[in-house]
Amino acid sequence: MGAIEKDLASKDSLSTLVRYENVTKRFGDIEVLKGVDLDIKPGEKVALIGPSGSGKTTIIRMLMTLEKPTSGVISMGGEPLWHKKSSSGKLVPADEKHLRRMRSDIGMVFQHFNLFPHMSILRNVTEAPIHVLGLSKEEARERAVDMLEKVGLGDKLDAYPEQLSGGQKQRVAIARAVVMRPKVMLFDEVTSALDPELVGEVLEVIKDLAKETDMAMILVTHEMDFARDVADRIVFLHDGQIEEQGTPQEVLENPSSERLQAFLSRFLRN
Ligand SMILES: Nc1ncnc2c1ncn2[C@@H]1O[C@H](COP(=O)(O)OP(=O)(O)OP(=O)(O)O)[C@@H](O)[C@H]1O
């Protein structure tokens, strides 16, 4: 590689936070991801849409290190997630220590919030900053209160999860993930288990966060209006492959593939 190419390559790694390169995933005989290439820039907000079973959750679970790719490479800040470089420069499978270090840049909110039921809301949010980041109790409390205020729960610090609505619990789960200041936040259909009247408040909180944060976000969603508002880019997944991607305007107003057109028309009919 010449000096110029090297320079370009290093600039490229600065402008890319997360990179999937020809990533496949098999479960037994079924290939659920068939060679995914996807780059996410620092701070970029990407909505992932597609039919049920197209592989959306699998894509983000692999980044969360919950699921291992069958082949291909996922990297984060230029460093492979599931591999590390051996002393001879070859990529070898990563050990738990490497995964743990890489994971600290990644936060996730699931469909089901899984709060610690025996801890107050405040403690739910301070636990990881204290025990994982090693912050003092005071620092952790300050950060947590700040986050809980941002998600509209500044008056619920001493409440317990069972005293909150589903929407409030999901907002605690968001605060608990964001308080760790990851470089990328993953949201997997975080409103799909909520009663319809609670969906709006949670989407609003995520939209506000997206506007004011420099964290990148990958948001799996079936809410097209939300995707339009929150995302810089929408990626349409079909049958384990990226079928089409572009700005919300391009993807939602002017879809070129027939599959995307059919997918979107199902939403418009509902
Ligand atoms: N642990 C697993 N074992 C076997 N098959 C799996 C496993 N996890 C996912 N799959 C299969 O992989 C495919 C993709 O699943 P995935 O959960 O990624 O889809 P999705 O796009 O998130 O769908 P949905 O919109 O319903 O959440 C599906 O056919 C699913 O049945």
Ligand SMILES: [Mg+2]
């Ligand atoms: Mg899913």
